[in-house]
Amino acid sequence: MTLLTDNLTTIDRELSNRHIDLDPNGYFIIYVDRVAGLICAKHYSNAIDDRGLAVDPETGKVIPAKGAVARTSDLLFTGRTAKELCVKLIEQTQPCLVSMFDHAAYLGREFVRAEIALLSGAEYIQD
Secondary structure (H helix, E strand, C coil), X not given: CHHHHHHHHHHHHXXXXXXXXXXXCCEEEEEEECCCCEEEEEEECCEECCCCCEXXXXXXXXXXXXXXXCCCCCEEEEECCHHHHHHXXXXXXXXXXXXXXXXXXXXXXXXXXXXXXXXXXXXXXXX
């Protein structure tokens, strides 16, 4: 089982380093609120510049991929399960804040990882 887990971890690590196009409808910061028993997703709007980089729509400054950024989220979505959060975010929000299939798939994977962390007590770090 350890060899299988190691192989899957290696595959995931490699895939996390691939190029992705950013969703012009914004991005989400996902975290677990253990006290409330919720998976949380804060939405942030952005624009995409001619280099394909996410920029703050108000300032035009590039939004760094790592490190703290002083921005205020537009919306907060919460759910008790990954499925509940997906339904709220994708099916019940108009206009939809996710405009790309790969972004929707990524969010679904992350919400499941957050749900597992919430249930197991493990640490959750967004990929």
